[in-house]
Amino acid sequence: MNTEARQTAIHVAGLRKAFGEKTVLDGIDLTVPRGTVFSLLGPNGSGKTTMVRILSTLIRADGGEARVAGRDLARDPDGVRKAIGVTGQYSAVDGLLTGRENLILMADLHHLGKAAGRRAADGLLERFDLVEAANKTVATYSGGMRRRLDIAMTLIGGPRIIFLDEPTTGLDPRSRRTTWEIVRGLVRDGVTIFLTTQYLEEADQLADRIAVLDGGRLVAEGTSGELKRLVPGGHVRLRFHDLAGLDAAARVLGVTARDDDALCLQVPGDGGVRSLRALLGRLEDAAVEVGELSVHTPDLDDVFLALTGENENEKVTSA
Ligand SMILES: Nc1ncnc2c1ncn2[C@@H]1O[C@H](COP(=O)(O)OP(=O)(O)OP(=O)(O)O)[C@@H](O)[C@H]1O
Ligand SMILES: [Mg+2]
Numbered sequence: 001m002n003t004e005a006r007q008t009a010i011h012v013a014g015l016r017k018a019f020g021e022k023t024v025l026d027g028i029d030l031t032v033p034r035g036t037v038f039s040l041l042g043p044n045g046s047g048k049t050t051m052v053r054i055l056s057t058l059i060r061a062d063g064g065e066a067r068v069a070g071r072d073l074a075r076d077p078d079g080v081r082k083a084i085g086v087t088g089q090y091s092a093v094d095g096l097l098t099g100r101e102n103l104i105l106m107a108d109l110h111h112l113g114k115a116a117g118r119r120a121a122d123g124l125l126e127r128f129d130l131v132e133a134a135n136k137t138v139a140t141y142s143g144g145m146r147r148r149l150d151i152a153m154t155l156i157g158g159p160r161i162i163f164l165d166e167p168t169t170g171l172d173p174r175s176r177r178t179t180w181e182i183v184r185g186l187v188r189d190g191v192t193i194f195l196t197t198q199y200l201e202e203a204d205q206l207a208d209r210i211a212v213l214d215g216g217r218l219v220a221e222g223t224s225g226e227l228k229r230l231v232p233g234g235h236v237r238l239r240f241h242d243l244a245g246l247d248a249a250a251r252v253l254g255v256t257a258r259d260d261d262a263l264c265l266q267v268p269g270d271g272g273v274r275s276l277r278a279l280l281g282r283l284e285d286a287a288v289e290v291g292e293l294s295v296h297t298p299d300l301d302d303v304f305l306a307l308t309g310e311n312e313n314e315k316v317t318s319a
């Protein structure tokens with residue numbers, strides 16, 4: 001394996017999947033570097049769970065290639081399974097067992113051995129703030145506790161790559177933040193996270209790279225900043241030292257969106273380095289000094305709405 005392959009946790013090329021007549025994944029390419037968070041966004045039914053199920057060996061793709069943890073998905077599914085953990089969209093915990101029993105069951109499935117399994121279970125109960133609830137049946141847990149237990153169960157075998165399918169759906173803001181902290185902690189330990197979510201703020205908070213799935217294809221991929229620059233609405237706000245500077249800049253740039261009280265001008269633009277440099281260059285040529293500059297980008301909600309259709313019949317295709 002070359003260095004690049006070793007640094008790659010997940011590599012997917014031309015992945016295809018159809019259910020009957022319906023093509024869900026229509027040639028997906030993506031690469032997730034080790035120790036990073038990759039977030040897959042997309043409307044309901046766009047194929048996020050299908051993608052997770054394929055990459056975690058639960059179902060087979062119809063075509064294309066994928067390597068997970070350096071192993072070929074089709075040729076070495078067992079090898080892949082050993083390296084990964086999966087938290088499904090719907091909780092996999094058994095409501096009739098206690099939290100601790102669920103964890104020990106998982107440890108047994110991983111053949112950890114009795115003593116080591118118990119140690120792992122107790123360690124995770126501690127880490128996920130479930131010690132008090134450890135001996136209560138999961139049926140009595142709140143949604144947040146159940147999701148924490150779910151993620152804890154995923155960690156039992158010490159996986160290097162974790163798939164989290166909508167890990168915080170239905171959680172309150174505090175539980176969501178707790179989950180984010182858990183994810184950040186895992187990444188600090190070098191774990192790679194493949195995350196699907198409906199919460200764009202979640203992707204914004206956690207993901208190194210984000211891809212938007214729609215109509216069977218990735219319609220956009222990049223950092224959250226890159227994606228935000230794809231949609232209009234971004235602007236650069238410039239502040240000047242005095243009204244004379246503001247006037248001069250407004251003339252030079254031909255901008256009418258001004259706030260005289262704040263001595264600010266609002267210039268439409270994507271906030272990319274190149275356009276910023278050009279903007280500042282024009283002001284410098286005219287000997288106008290800028291006091292402050294800030295870039296305002298649209299948020300990921302804007303990106304999501306612009307890139308994906310509200311429903312199947314109302315699709316706005318991306319550029
Ligand atoms: N086993 C299956 N048999 C037939 N169709 C399926 C099967 N699994 C998924 N599909 C279909 O594939 C499409 C993608 O489903 P998937 O669950 O991957 O979407 P999703 O992006 O995870 O949606 P959500 O945001 O609602 O979780 C849907 O149209 C779904 O009905
Ligand atoms: Mg899903």
